[in-house]
Amino acid sequence: MEQAIHERIADDLRRRIVGGELSVGAALPSESQLCEQWSVSRGPVRQALSALRAEGLVGGGRGRPPVVRTGQVSQPFETFLSFSLWARGLGRTPGQRTVEIARRPARPEVADALAIDEGDPVVELLRLRLLDGRPTMVERTAFVEPVGRLLFDFDTDSGSVYAYLAERGVDLSVARHVFDAVAADETDASLLDVPPGAPLLRERRRAGSAAGEPYEYSDDRYRPDVVTFTIENAQRARPSVGRTWRPGRDDDMRPAPAEEEPS
Amino acid sequence: MEQAIHERIADDLRRRIVGGELSVGAALPSESQLCEQWSVSRGPVRQALSALRAEGLVGGGRGRPPVVRTGQVSQPFETFLSFSLWARGLGRTPGQRTVEIARRPARPEVADALAIDEGDPVVELLRLRLLDGRPTMVERTAFVEPVGRLLFDFDTDSGSVYAYLAERGVDLSVARHVFDAVAADETDASLLDVPPGAPLLRERRRAGSAAGEPYEYSDDRYRPDVVTFTIENAQRARPSVGRTWRPGRDDDMRPAPAEEEPS
DNA sequence: CCACCTTACTTGTCATGACAAGTGCACCGC
DNA sequence: GCGGTGCACTTGTCATGACAAGTAAGGTGG
Numbered sequence: 001m002e003q004a005i006h007e008r009i010a011d012d013l014r015r016r017i018v019g020g021e022l023s024v025g026a027a028l029p030s031e032s033q034l035c036e037q038w039s040v041s042r043g044p045v046r047q048a049l050s051a052l053r054a055e056g057l058v059g060g061g062r063g064r065p066p067v068v069r070t071g072q073v074s075q076p077f078e079t080f081l082s083f084s085l086w087a088r089g090l091g092r093t094p095g096q097r098t099v100e101i102a103r104r105p106a107r108p109e110v111a112d113a114l115a116i117d118e119g120d121p122v123v124e125l126l127r128l129r130l131l132d133g134r135p136t137m138v139e140r141t142a143f144v145e146p147v148g149r150l151l152f153d154f155d156t157d158s159g160s161v162y163a164y165l166a167e168r169g170v171d172l173s174v175a176r177h178v179f180d181a182v183a184a185d186e187t188d189a190s191l192l193d194v195p196p197g198a199p200l201l202r203e204r205r206r207a208g209s210a211a212g213e214p215y216e217y218s219d220d221r222y223r224p225d226v227v228t229f230t231i232e233n234a235q236r237a238r239p240s241v242g243r244t245w246r247p248g249r250d251d252d253m254r255p256a257p258a259e260e261e262p263s
Numbered sequence: 264m265e266q267a268i269h270e271r272i273a274d275d276l277r278r279r280i281v282g283g284e285l286s287v288g289a290a291l292p293s294e295s296q297l298c299e300q301w302s303v304s305r306g307p308v309r310q311a312l313s314a315l316r317a318e319g320l321v322g323g324g325r326g327r328p329p330v331v332r333t334g335q336v337s338q339p340f341e342t343f344l345s346f347s348l349w350a351r352g353l354g355r356t357p358g359q360r361t362v363e364i365a366r367r368p369a370r371p372e373v374a375d376a377l378a379i380d381e382g383d384p385v386v387e388l389l390r391l392r393l394l395d396g397r398p399t400m401v402e403r404t405a406f407v408e409p410v411g412r413l414l415f416d417f418d419t420d421s422g423s424v425y426a427y428l429a430e431r432g433v434d435l436s437v438a439r440h441v442f443d444a445v446a447a448d449e450t451d452a453s454l455l456d457v458p459p460g461a462p463l464l465r466e467r468r469r470a471g472s473a474a475g476e477p478y479e480y481s482d483d484r485y486r487p488d489v490v491t492f493t494i495e496n497a498q499r500a501r502p503s504v505g506r507t508w509r510p511g512r513d514d515d516m517r518p519a520p521a522e523e524e525p526s
Numbered sequence: 527c528c529a530c531c532t533t534a535c536t537t538g539t540c541a542t543g544a545c546a547a548g549t550g551c552a553c554c555g556c
Numbered sequence: 557g558c559g560g561t562g563c564a565c566t567t568g569t570c571a572t573g574a575c576a577a578g579t580a581a582g583g584t585g586g
Contacts, residue, residue, distance in 0.1 A: 004539065030566065041541045046567090054317050054501065062567045063548035077498050173498040178507070180487035181444035181462040199444040199462035202487075212287075224443035224465075231494075231504050235340050235436035238317060238501040241494050244441070267569065293536065304571045309537090325537045326578035529586085536579070542572085549566075556558085 006044035009034065010051045017057055017068055028058060028066040056232065056240050074232070074240030081175055081207065083129050083137065084160035090245055095130035098156045099191070103148070110142045113206050113217035123148020125156060128191045131245065135192045136226045141218040172215060175207040179229060182221065192223055199224060269307035272297065273314045280320055280331055291321060291329040317501055337495075337503030344438055344470065346392050346400065347423035353508055358393035361419045362454070366411070373405045376469050376480035386411020388419060391454045394508065398455045399489045404481040435478060438470040442492060445484065455486055462487060 003011075016022045029037065034045045049066055052058045055074065060066035079086045087094035103123050111118040122142045129137040141161075143151065147170055154164050162172065182202045189196040200221040208214040225246065232240045266274075279285045292300065297308045312329055315321045318337065323329035342349045350357035366386050374381040385405045392400040404424075406414065410433055417427050425435065445465045452459040463484040471477040488509065495503045 006539080032566085042567095043540055043542095047539085049567095050313075060567080061548080062546095063550080063565080065566065074502070077496055080496060080502075175496045177494040177496065178491050179442055179464065179493070180491045181464040181485075182487065183462045197460060199446045201442065201444040201464075224445065228441050228443045229494075230442070231440040231492075233340055233343060233438045233440065233504070239337065239343075239504045241496070241502045241504065269569080295536085305537095306570055306572095310569085312537095323537080324578080325576095326535080326580080328536065527586105529584105531582105531584075533582085534580095536577100538577075539575085541574085544571085545569085547566100547568075550564095552561105552563085554559105554561080556560100 004044070005038065005040055006047035006051075009038055009040075009044060009048035013048065013052060014055075014057065017052075022068050024068050024070060026068050028060075028068065030065050054238055056234055056238065059234075069234070070232070075242040077173075077175075078162070080241065080243060081172065081205075082160050082162035083139070085162065086243055087131055087245075092131050092245065093133070095133060096157055097128045097130070099126040099128060101125050101151060101156060103145075106142070110217055113204075114142065114144055114214045116144065121145045123151060125151065125161075126187075127156065131226060134226065136223055138188050138191050138221045139218060140220075141216055143216045144214070147215050170215060171209055172207045173209060174212065175205055178204045180204075184221070188221055192221075194223065201227070201229070203229070267307070268301065268303055269310035269314075272301055272303075272307060272311035276311065276315060277318075277320065280315075285331050287331050287333060289331050291323075291331065293328045319495070319497060319501060319503055332497075333495075338505040340436075340438075341425070343504065343506060344435065344468075345423050345425040346402070348425070349506055350394055350508075355394050355508065356396070358396060359420055360391045360393070362389040362391060364388050364414060364419060366408075369405065373480055376467075377405065377407055377477045379407065384408045386414060388414065388424075389450075390419065394489065397489065399486055401451050401454050401484045402481060403483075404479055406479045407477065410478050433478060434472055435470045436472060438468055441467045443467075447484070451484055455484075457486065464490070464492070466492070 013022075013028065022028065028049075031042055031045050031049070034048075035042055038045070049058065053066075057069060058066045059069040075086070075089075079089050084094045101123065103121055105119040106114065106116060106122045108118050110122055110124075111120065114122065116122070122145060125139070125141045125143070127139045127141075128135060129139055142148075147165065150165065150168050150170075151161065154161070165172070180202050181199050184192065184194055184196055184198045184200050186196055188194070188200060189198065192200070194200075201224045203218075203220045203222070205216075205218045205220065206214055207216050207218075228244045228246055230242045230244050232242075276285075276291065285291065291312075294305055294308050294312070297311075298305055301308070312321065316329075320332060321329045322332040338349070342352050347357045364386065366384055368382040369377065369379060369385045371381050373385060373387075374383065377385065379385070385408060388402070388404045388406070390402045390404075391398060392402055405411075410428065413428065413431050413433075414424065417424070428435070443465050444462050447455065447457055447459055447461045447463050449459055451457070451463060452461065455463070457463075464487045466481075466483045466485070468479075468481045468483065469477055470479050470481075491507045491509055493505045493507050495505075
């Protein structure tokens with residue numbers, strides 16, 4: 001028995017929900033029916049349904065059979081952390097152009113985020129990320145020195161830094177993302193092909209080990225006409241988060257979007 | 264017995280964790296100990312721990328007693344939905360200035376978001392939201408007509424629209440938030456006291472009933488120097504989301520933030 | 527002194543049984 | 557026809573019991 005029964009039940013139901021076999025609003029089999037189908041007691045069945053409920057996939061309550069709430073699944077941790085993995089999962093082609101990689105003393109903001117002293121050495125990476133060849137995001141990442149030094153042995157244009165670090169034994173398992181908006185500076189503007197001062201969606205990310213030790217701090221600036229971030233929120237279920245690609249047109253970025261003005 | 268035992272156990276442990284009595288990294292009582300303390304079987308105890316695990320508060324695994332992972336709790340649904348409730352929970356004073364409330368035919372974007380026909384009547388509300396008297400957010404909300412009509416009997420400058428709608432029987436129980444960045448138009452600029460074209464953090468929110476029927480669509484534009492949004496993400500636990508107030512200075516918004524430029 | 531193994535303790539999983547509480551529908555009386 | 561009632565079915569909650577699987581510590585043999 002490799003996988004627990006309740007996980008197999010959950011996986012099966014999840015597959016049927018996201019696959020569309022069970023459409024939104026449709027009623028799932030009742031607990032007793034699932035018990036019969038899988039020849040198990042109510043325990044594992046309830047455990048599976050509880051997991052799906054926590055994911056926000058199914059709803060329902062006492063006296064009411066479970067129903068499909070949505071076919072949307074929250075993006076897993078790795079997908080949410082790595083641009084390359086996210087793009088590939090979307091079926092798009094990720095790309096990158098490394099502008100510079102450098103070892104230099106930590107600036108105050110970086111030192112604070114990485115919990116090291118100002119002036120301690122860090123490895124900073126400045127990359128332009130592409131989606132199907134289109135400029136999408138400017139990434140300014142600072143790694144603590146023991147992690148960053150690994151990057152000098154790696155072609156940062158070739159693939160996912162995250163996957164490379166993972167196979168080198170760097171465990172990134174907790175992350176904190178803070179979102180705001182900034183105006184494009186000269187570097188952003190020329191790389192992303194937008195006018196200077198254009199609004200960009202900024203994600204500042206701090207990621208580290210399970211113990212809370214920070215490994216990387218990143219300042220990512222997205223073209224808001226290409227990428228948005230999404231939070232799905234329900235009364236009782238846990239929120240689900242995701243990064244969303246918007247297949248917009250190239251000329252979509254106007255200085256002031258007047259089309260949404262009321263009156 | 265008003266509250267189920269497993270909920271009482273979970274509440275007690277949660278209180279002790281966020282209250283600091285159980286610090287991060289500390290071990291919780293083992294299951295058998297909790298069984299003794301509460302004089303219950305393992306069922307409710309495991310249910311309580313499972314809930315806390317889903318909230319990301321505790322970790323641990325087979326053979327290892329549960330440990331406190333973090334004292335941070337995800338903001339509850341209502342707090343994340345209502346500006347007034349959020350501000351008050353923060354200990355700040357929310358304020359609002361209603362610029363206009365109008366009944367008009369739905370524009371295409373609004374009609375699409377509310378799943379009604381273009382030109383169907385909607386009630387649109389344009390408000391400036393304040394935090395401790397400082398301009399913080401411009402809110403453009405469109406309600407479906409049956410809900411929006413209630414607002415004409417309500418002083419939209421007096422308090423929380425959500426609290427009012429809730430007590431009138433409107434159940435907002437699912438919401439979807441999409442984040443991007445836009446440049447401030449003339450209206451935004453004059454209300455928020457920023458230069459036209461300044462970058463704003465935009466949250467577009469669609470909220471509705473549990474059945475998925477949309478009730479409101481809102482375009483909220485935040486001053487990014489005052490409010491940010493946060494996602495806390497861990498390898499196995501569900502993500503926790505929050506809206507964060509940044510006690511910044513008033514002169515913090517420069518045309519181009521050059522201080523974060525590398526090299 | 528160190529590597530290995532045994533052992534006690536922990537959590538994960540599952541079965542079985544029982545009752546409470548909520549929902550929806552069919553039936554019945556008016 | 558219509559409204560109210562009762563019943564069948566559903567999920568929520570909890571007890572008890574059992575075994576598997578993983579962890580950590582202490583003892584043992586080299």
